[in-house]
Amino acid sequence: MDEIEKRKKAREFAKQSLSKNKPLDWFEKLYTQAKEGMAIIPWADFEPNPNLVDWFEKNNFESRNKTALKIGCGLGDDAEFLSQKGFSVTAFDISQSAIEWAKERFENTKVNYIVADLFKIEESLKDRRFDFVVESYTLQVLPKKLRKEAVPIIANLVKKDGILLLITRARNENDDEGQMPWPLLKKEILEFEKHQLKIVSFEDYFDNEEPKVRRFRVVFRKI
């Protein structure tokens, strides 16, 4: 199987899961097959997200003695980046294989990696709230209905006065939604404001990927 075929698998798996009305089933399947060399995880660059790194370069954010949560942490690069910044980090993913892989990659990690589903997160984190929550690229792989359901859940994970940093693909109302990963609309981002999150900054820009991708990078503060 060539590289192109391996790459196609993510979309095929997503499509199959959606057609069975089980939109969260394909992540584990993809990570398992990728570990066996039978698929490629399109988002795994084995380095922290450049849009996250760039945000920290531009913002003098004090991270010592603060807790951070990485949602949908995949193979752990963003979580490790946050840990290096000085946060005490918890990171979760629905895929057990992703979490095992992240722990293998970062043997001496300080990050608390857990297998958990965002939609059942209270079972895993009880009432824990975090100073800094990062959601990058998970919402965009969820269908619209689940994206909407995710908003209050994510908002609830942020402590009072804490920050939510959200990074996602972006589109306008009249743009075609295209294929997964689905770019989000501004109005979907504004939904967070209904849950005690106040927008501190809203960036709408094209990143440095080739070809360039339009992104929203939004900072909210919990009031």
Ligand SMILES: C[S@@+](CC[C@H](N)C(=O)[O-])C[C@H]1O[C@@H](n2cnc3c(N)ncnc32)[C@H](O)[C@@H]1O
């Ligand atoms: C597009 S990937 C992004 C991963 C990572 N943030 C990155 O940029 O490399 C989305 C991740 O979210 C995870 N995920 C999807 N739905 C989830 C859910 N309901 N709860 C927890 N993790 C989920 C997937 O397994 C996957 O690792």
